[in-house]
Amino acid sequence: MKVLVVEDNERVARFITNGLRESGHTVEHAANGRDGLFHATSEPYDVIVMDRMLPGNIDGLGIIEALRKAGNRTPILILSALDAVDERIKGLRAGGDDYLTKPFAFGELLARVDALGRRAQGGDASQRVLQVGDLRMDLLSRRVTRGSRTINLQPREFKLLEYLMRHANQVVTRTMLLEAVWDYNFDPQTNVVDVHISKLRQKIELDSERPLVRTVRNAGYMMCEHD
DSSP: EEEEEEEHHHHHHHHHHHHHHHTTTTTEEEEEHHHHHHHHHHSSSSSEEESSSEEESHHHHHHHHHHHHHTOOOOOEESSSOOHHHHHHHHHHHSSSSESSSSSHHHHHHHHHHHHHHHHHOOHHHHEEEEETTTTEETTTTTTEEEEEEEEOHHHHHHHHHHHHTTTSSSSEEHIIIIIISSSSSTOOOHHHHHHHHHHHHHHHOTTTTOOOOEETTTEEEEEEEE
């Protein structure tokens, strides 16, 4: 998912953005209300993590109210040190979808972000489960299986496999994978994609199993259900 984090505390912002990226999400950060509103209205996000108290002329609640008035329905998780019930109510009535008080455990923030993203995408199983041949990915539980065996993937490997499965039977270039999975501007000549594809193949294609990921010469890769 693509997540916008609006947080003025540099340490907290780094903690959140690094953790979300390590969990496979694409993340952008804004350090004040003005920049947060600009980002939120300039491009689409799956979830916004919004600090309530922000420097400048507009705070977190002001941004949320402006987005809702403009018809922007992106799910928003409010972060705040204000933990009184009345403050939570204000945040939710302003248009927030969830409210998490500081300090917080990153695991809880990640679970809430994922839940908001799933809710926005819809709840039917067809949107939560990807399948190519006997390879199955459950996006809700983040469980990957092939036949009867469970495949343990690192967050980056999971995101890479998810992209390949969503584009099954299509050629995906290395540049497409770099932009979708790494969210960095790599040198086009880097071999980071090839290295991760090789490691991924080792996990999803044992010697006795039919290969699923094909190398397309001078183009990229393709995940195929059939030879």
